[in-house]
Amino acid sequence: MRSFLLRTAMVVWAFLGGAMPVFSMETVKEPGTKIEFPVIASFRYQGAEHVLRLTGAALRRKFFFKIYAMAHYMEDGKEKSSAEALHAVLTDGKAKQIVIEYVRFFGGDKMRDTLREGFQKNTTPAEYREIRPVADPFCDYFGDKAIRNHDRAVLRWLAGGTVVAIFNGKEIATIRNRVFARALWSIWFGDQPVVNRERLIQRMIQGP
Numbered sequence: 001m002r003s004f005l006l007r008t009a010m011v012v013w014a015f016l017g018g019a020m021p022v023f024s025m026e027t028v029k030e031p032g033t034k035i036e037f038p039v040i041a042s043f044r045y046q047g048a049e050h051v052l053r054l055t056g057a058a059l060r061r062k063f064f065f066k067i068y069a070m071a072h073y074m075e076d077g078k079e080k081s082s083a084e085a086l087h088a089v090l091t092d093g094k095a096k097q098i099v100i101e102y103v104r105f106f107g108g109d110k111m112r113d114t115l116r117e118g119f120q121k122n123t124t125p126a127e128y129r130e131i132r133p134v135a136d137p138f139c140d141y142f143g144d145k146a147i148r149n150h151d152r153a154v155l156r157w158l159a160g161g162t163v164v165a166i167f168n169g170k171e172i173a174t175i176r177n178r179v180f181a182r183a184l185w186s187i188w189f190g191d192q193p194v195v196n197r198e199r200l201i202q203r204m205i206q207g208p
Contacts, residue, residue, distance in 0.1 A: 026038070026039040026040075027039065028054055028057055028071070028203075029057075030057040030058070030059055030069040030070075030071070031059075032059035032061075032066060032069065033059060033066060033069040033101075033103050035069040035101050035103070037054060037057055037069075037071035037099060038054070039053065039054045040052070040053060040054070041053075041054070041073045041097055041099070043097075043156070045095075045156070045158060045164070050075060050095040050158075051075070052073035052074055052075050052077075052095060052096070052097055053073060053074065053075075053076075053077055053203070054071055054072070054073055054203055055072045055073060055074050055077045055085075055089070055200060055201050055202070055203050055204045056071070056072055056198075056199050056200040056201050056202040056203050056204070057069065057070065057071040057072075057199065057200070058070055058188075058195040058196050058197070058199040058200050059195065059196075060194055060195050065104060066103050066104060067102065067103070067104050067106075068100050068101060068102045068103060068104075069100075069101050069103065070098060070099060070100045070101070070188070070195065070200075071098070071099045072089070072096070072097070072098055072099075072188070072200045072201075073096065073097040073098075073099070074088070074089065074094055074095070074096045074097075074204070075094040075095045075096075076094060077089075077094075077203075077204045078204060079201075079204050079205060080205070081205065082198060082201060082205060085201040085204040085205055086189055086197070086201060088204075089185065089189050089200075089201065090182055090185055090186060090189055090190070092157075092159065092160070092161055092178050092181065092182070093159055094159075095156065095157070095158050095159070096156070096157040096185070097154065097155065097156045097157075098153075098154070098155040098185075098188070099152065099153075099154050100152065100153040100154075100155075101150060101151075101152050102147050102148065102149060102150065102151045102152070102153075103149060103150075104147075104149065105146065105147065105148055105149060106146070106147050107146055107147070108142040108143050108144055108145035108146055108147060109142075109143055110147075111142040111143075111145075111147055112139045112140060112141075112142045112143040113139075114194075115135075115138070115139040115142070115187075116135070116136075116139045118183075118184075118186075118187035118194070119131065119135050119139075119183050119184070119187075121187075121190075121192050122182075122183045122186035122187060122190045122192070123179065123183045127179050127183065130177075130179055131177060131179050131180040131183060134175045134177055134180055135180060135183075137173075138165065138173055138175065138180075141167075141172055141173065151167070151168055152167075152168060152169075153165070153166070153167050154166040154167075155184065157181045157184075157185060160176060160178075161176055161177050161178030161179075161180065161181045161182075162174065162175070162176050162181070163175045163176075163177075163180060163181050163184060188200060189201075
């Protein structure tokens with residue numbers, strides 16, 4: 001029955017002249033939390049459709065506590081080595097997306113301070129001064145909000161250094177700054193990542 005409805009929806013969509021959507025039932029499970037992430041992610045931004053593939057999933061821990069599971073997506077994310085994959089992920093151009101699902105309750109002030117520390121660690125003093133006018137309001141958004149189990153954050157990095165941040169389905173920020181975008185992604189993919197970055201690029205190197 002489900003497959004019949006899916007085929008019917010695709011036929012109706014095509015008949016009405018819409019762009020064919022991407023349907024993917026395949027998921028990957030982050031083993032530490034058992035949270036499943038779809039292999040394909042798609043979204044529309046300023047009239048352009050972006051279809052991204054999962055590059056990997058990882059778990060953020062703090063001491064012995066599980067904080068969140070995350071997945072990373074990228075357009076055409078296929079590389080030959082870990083170094084090439086990391087370079088591609090931290091380079092402006094192809095659309096990228098991070099999905100974070102929290103599995104622990106904690107105060108928003110901790111989220112704010114963690115983000116601010118991440119920006120400082122992944123920029124030079126000059127770069128940090130440049131991005132502070134946009135980074136501080138971005139971090140402060142979380143300062144008065146408690147993070148709850150199953151809250152979800154989505155971060156998108158589009159060409160030109162455009163970062164779109166979504167929290168629990170609500171767009172909270174759009175920032176256009178290449179240094180900010182790279183510093184934000186470097187929290188997970190830089191030289192001092194807060195998760196196992198190799199897990200986040202595993203599918204780029206090995207394939208599905």
